[in-house]
Ligand SMILES: C[S@@+](CC[C@H](N)C(=O)[O-])C[C@H]1O[C@@H](n2cnc3c(N)ncnc32)[C@H](O)[C@@H]1O
Ligand code: SF4
């Protein structure tokens with residue numbers, strides 16, 4: 001929830017991040033930390049190879065190692081921790097991690113496939129203090145869901161969303177839809193189903209070759225089979241859909257994002273990226289990277305997080321970010337970076353206010 005103190009903190013963070021990104025300098029503030037908390041996965045998605053390459057969780061940061069990062073995150077004035085994977089709910093200590101970050105004064109998000117969460121697990125995740133849960137769902141037709149995700153999980157997803165919204169501690173729900181040739185004609189039905197269930201946000205992400213961990217990349221064959229078939233028609237459809245969602249006060253992609261959907265397949269930047277300045281990724285075994293593509297080899301097991309961020313090696317990788325022309329339209333990167341543009345702040349104050357309220 002936005003308070004006057006939060007608002008001042010956010011304005012300060014924006015100033016610091018913007019200056020570091022555009023005028024150079026170390027810029028020690030990192031408002032958002034993405035934790036890729038595990039490589040393990042229980043799904044079998046066609047769009048993501050995480051489940052094929054998952055290694056044993058043996059080298060993953062322990063609960064203690066994760067929560068020991070809090071003092072450094074406070075020094076970096078981090079506000080938000082976003083937990084993802086692999087499938088983060090496979091970690092039995094997830095609730096302890098979430099509660100630990102909440103106790104430390106951070107807002108916490110979870111990204112999950114949710115198909116295997118029973119009511120008791122949903123309730124314990126919500127009770128641990130989550131601010132928002134993002135549930136991935138690429139189809140509301142059971143057979144199509146199974147074809148895309150490799151598991152017969154739609155009923156579980158729907159039940160988990162229902163429970164997150166109506167359990168003892170209801171929390172805001174966002175739906176993540178990865179758009180591919182397998183569901184490009186179903187987006188309106190997906191949105192309608194979740195609008196009916198009272199979710200707060202529905203966002204669409206074009207399928208990417210590389211989207212979560214530096215070592216994962218889909219093959220040319222998979223990309224040519226799954227990339228959307230007609231981006232022009234898809235953009236028009238998404239624009240109509242986004243207008244309808246906004247009229248129902250459901251958050252969705254920005255028009256800027258939709259207008260640049262094809263940049264997921266173009267080696268060019270739609271807007272300046274703030275990876276490494278606004279957010280960093282911490283990998284399951286502790287490596288700290290500016291984003292899902294650039295690796296630093298720097299590890300929180302060897303140095304405090306804020307020292308890593310302030311180091312010359314990390315600064316070197318950040319310079320790569322400013323020159324990056326990778327095909328990249330991940331919402332977590334582009335939509336987040338977009339909020340740091342002065343023009344966006346000026347013309348969309350209400351939208352930024354609502355999003356901050358939902359996420360903090
Ligand atoms: C890697 S998953 C990790 C969290 C969790 N396992 C899940 O599926 O929600 C994070 C997000 O990436 C999305 N995703 C999967 N494959 C993708 C791809 N090729 N391009 C873009 N996003 C993708 C997922 O649908 C999900 O919303
Ligand atoms: S998208 Fe999520 S659920 Fe699917 S394979 Fe990747 S990590 Fe697993």
Ligand code: SF4
Pocket residue numbers: 273274275290291292293294320321324325326328329333
């Ligand atoms: S635009 Fe480039 S630097 Fe930014 S998140 Fe995407 S791959 Fe990383």
